[in-house]
Amino acid sequence: MSQNERIAHSKITRKFRSEGRQLLFTQGKGGEVSDANGMTYIDFVMGYGPVIIGHSDELFNEILSGYLGNGVMMPGYTTFHSEYLERLLGERTGDRGAFFKTASEAVTATLRLAAMRNGRLGVLRSGYIGWHDAQIANSLKWHEPLHSPLREKLRYTDAMRGIGDTEPAVNWVDLRLESLAEILDRYRDRLGCFVFDAYLASFTTPEVLRQAVAMCRDAGLLTVFDETKTGGRISPLGYDHDHAIGSDLVVIGKALANGAPLSLVVGAADLLADAERARLSGTFSKEMIAVYAALATRDILEKPIGDAPDGWAEIGRIGTQVAATLTAAAEDAGVAALVGARPVLGGGMFELVYHDDALLGDKTRREALLAALTGAGILLLEGHPSFVSVAHREIDPDELRGRARRAFEQWSATVEAGRD
Ligand SMILES: Cc1ncc(COP(=O)(O)O)c(C=O)c1O
Known part of the structure; x- marks a missing residue:
């Protein structure tokens, strides 16, 4: 073999x-x-x-190696985690961040935070938002253009838990505000969270997205901009921040640490305070190699090239x-x-x-x-x-x-x- x-x-x-x-x-x-x-x-x-x-x-490896002498896992979070959030969030003084490894985890955390706020288990999705059941069940080929015949075929319809009448997983497919209004009406009081993959911003305009977020918020949903592909790549924080879209929470992942596994949920302190009650962390949430890698990544990207x-x-x-x-x-x-x-x-x-x-x-x-x-x-x-x-x-x-x-x-x- x-x-x-x-x-x-x-x-x-x-x-x-x-x-x-x-x-x-x-x-x-x-x-x-x-x-x-x-x-x-x-x-x-x-x-x-x-x-x-x-x-x-070479420079990345050198900075990363320099940090390793501090160890890779402590009993809890460290000054390195805290320094990283300070550098990432900067002027967003009211914001806090929760650490995860994968963005699927981070998005799942936002669904839990939403349900704790509004008691609703349903999720309204636009874009690929991870592989956990409520993220991927009954989803589309989201990266296909809006007019592609391959876009709308429902996928991953088998063997998914926690999807159903009381906890619907619904797709906003065409990015039209009229369809969004229909969905919010049809699933009234059952949708807890709206998660939007920021890549799909390239299919529409910031104004449509600002309105979409406002409509979801009016309907009682927690709003999440999923900047897994974009945060730390198109700019330090991503599309929501740059275009003042104003979502309640932002998920950032992928490009933060030049390949080391790190994802974050970022948002207002009062929302993130629920993280404790919601038990949003695991053994490796406090792992440090990825944070060292993220600090090294910022050291390099913050300077002129x-x-x-x-x-x-x-x-x-x-x-x-x-x-x-x-x-x-x-x-x-x-x-x-x-x-x-x-x-x-x-x-x-x-x-x-x-x-x-x-x-x-x-x-x-x-x-x-x-x-x-x-x-x-x-x-x-x-x-x-x-x-x-x-x-x-x-x-x-x-x-x-x-x-x-x-x-x-x-x-x-x-x-x-x-x-x-
Ligand atoms: C927008 C978006 N959200 C979530 C995820 C899931 O991230 P991960 O693979 O780290 O779980 C991805 C992965 O491609 C993504 O593009």
């Missing part, structure tokens, strides 16, 4: 294959990763978003440039009418865009494109935003363009051959 076969995969960890075989990674350096066959890839997956400075960055005033601005520039390079490669290969790329929420993320509706609805051809990109030495996500890091500033745009062009040409030749 190969080492690979012992690992129980989920759909997302199975994505990357070469010649039909699952890739097993051995090392990351900067913006690249290597696999067990000795192949090196430009990595735009970045662990699905957490790696924000780069793999195995190149011409940019800070790391977040530089990451936005890099992602915007990567998207433009991929679009240029699609033009080089003669497939620009079918596919291109665009920056998402300022460029800390980017995504492939399908200009052709038949292709948009054709998962097989889309996955073939992902395979062609993998074959050309580029790992990115399809049907999901991809991620850049500071280390990608070292990647030669001509090299990226050449690889992407080869992938698009190979895909085009195969796809055309397959469709004749």
Whole structure:
């Protein structure tokens, strides 16, 4: 049995294959990763978003190692946790933060806090908000564009606990305020919490979101902006803070600690005070390696990088440039009418865009494109935003363009051959 076969995969960890075989990674350096066959890839997956400075960055490793002499777990929270929140929350003096490892945990915590406030167990969701039952049961392909035929198919309908008439898990699918009003009316007094994935802000406007939050609050729901993909990536705190959306709670995760597991629930002191009664913590909530990594990440991102005033601005520039390079490669290969790329929420993320509706609805051809990109030495996500890091500033745009062009040409030749 190969080492690979012992690992129980989920759909997302199975994505990357070469010649039909699952890739097993051995090392990351900067913006690249290597696999067990000795192949090196430009990595735009970045662990699905957490790696924000780069793999195995020397300065990051040095700062992190410096902290390790203090130990990794104390009986309770430490001055390091407290310093981190002080630096993160800054001028939001009334806010407190609760520490978690994964964002699924953090979002579950917000659902509990909501139920303690308003006695309602139902959840209104928009976007992928985690894999726990009430987060994922009966959900959609949330990262598909609003007009994609693949978007609305209900998924994960089996084996989910705690979903039903008295605790509905409801989707706000189309981001129209009229549909939101209908949902709030139909499920009146049963929905306790509204959770919005900030990535979906790229499908609408801040004004719509401000109104959505106000409508949910009027209907008695606790409102949560889920900045798992965006917080610490598009800016230090994310979209809700930058656009004054005004949600009651914000969940931040992924990019805080350059790959170490850290997620937070942030909000007003009186709301977070319920955390004690709600028993919102576990053994590893007070773990320190991730906090050291988060402090090291801020040390690096708070300073100017190149011409940019800070790391977040530089990451936005890099992602915007990567998207433009991929679009240029699609033009080089003669497939620009079918596919291109665009920056998402300022460029800390980017995504492939399908200009052709038949292709948009054709998962097989889309996955073939992902395979062609993998074959050309580029790992990115399809049907999901991809991620850049500071280390990608070292990647030669001509090299990226050449690889992407080869992938698009190979895909085009195969796809055309397959469709004749
Ligand atoms: C918006 C959002 N919320 C929650 C989660 C769940 O985070 P985790 O995988 O850390 O549990 C994700 C993960 O992709 C996410 O994108």
